[in-house]
Amino acid sequence: MTSTYSHALVTGGAGFIGSRLARRLLDDGLEVTVLDNLSVGTPEAVDSRARLVVGDVRNQATVVRALDGVDCVFHLAAQVTIRGSIERFYDDVDNTLMGTVNLLRCVDPTHIKQFTLASSMAVYADASSPAPIPETHACLPLSPYGVSKLASEQICGQILALREVPFTGLRYFNTFGPGQTFTPYVGVITIFITKLLRGERPVIFGDGEQQRDFVHVDDIVAGTAASLGGPAGVFNLGTGRPTSVNRLAKLLVDKIAPGLKPEHAPAHPGELRFSIADITRASAQLHYRPQRSLEADIEALITSIEANLS
Secondary structure (H helix, E strand, O other): OHHHOOEEEEEOOOOOOHHHHHHHHHHOOOEEEEEEOOOOOOHHHOOOOOEEEEOOOOOHHHHHHHOOOOOEEEEOOOOOOHHHHHHOHHHHHHHHHHHHHHHHHHOOOOOOOEEEEEEEHHHOOOOOOOOOEOOOOOOOOOOHHHHHHHHHHHHHHHHHHHOOOOEEEEEEOEEEOOOOOOOOOOOHHHHHHHHHHOOOOOEEEOOOOOEEOEEEHHHHHHHHHHOOOOOOEEEEEOOOOOEEHHHHHHHHHHHHOOOOOOEEEOOOOOOOOEEOEOOHHHHHHOOOOOOOOHHHHHHHHHHHHHHHHO
16 A cells, blocks of 8 residues: 555664665655664665665654655654663663654644554563463553553554544564674574674573564564554564574574573563564454564574674
């Protein structure tokens, strides 16, 4: 349904997911403006066909300039770190929530026909088992990041409904793939692979039996693009398949550094023990069908990270 739209704004469009989303929208025939402060993303990641506005989503004048000519918005800009949000809670709320609020006040409902927010599985309460959780699962975030994302969903829903702008919230689960920036806080797969390639032992926080839904960035991008012209509402984007951190570590150790033993450290506060997506709603309403898998795509990811380290 992209023919209904002509020009998309992708905030955070120089980052891991945003840059790929921008490229997908360009390939679908839309004009694209990217707004990014380049704190994590890089200009090189932005497709040359896109218009790049370097600036902060919290700056009103910058956002107004980025929205010029735009008729649909994909809001991905945020400080993406659950563990780091506890240590730097002010910065997290300021970036994630206030950035969203500033973007909302700049949106002109006479021009914007669709608004999609990248939310997170961090909005949910912990689950009692690794069974997939639906969008109706209790939202009781364990981290400031989750609180900021849930508040962003709620304020978007309220303000955009009043302005009659269709709103879609997408709750991303643990996204992996080539091009993710290595940090100590985000992306356990990237962290483990990088450490192992350096000859270092990966660190498992807690007993390692916490389970995650690892979803490839290409599937996240496909689901996000599918929201354009789709029904309003909130949707999980994941795979529905659980993987324990212990199993992940063994998979990677066996492939990269056989015999190396992971370290264990105390569990971190704010992190869910079980976080698996029920994607029934996204499958039915967005025709979301994840095509990639951890087992099939891990070799390519190892190769990509190894090339960047050399």
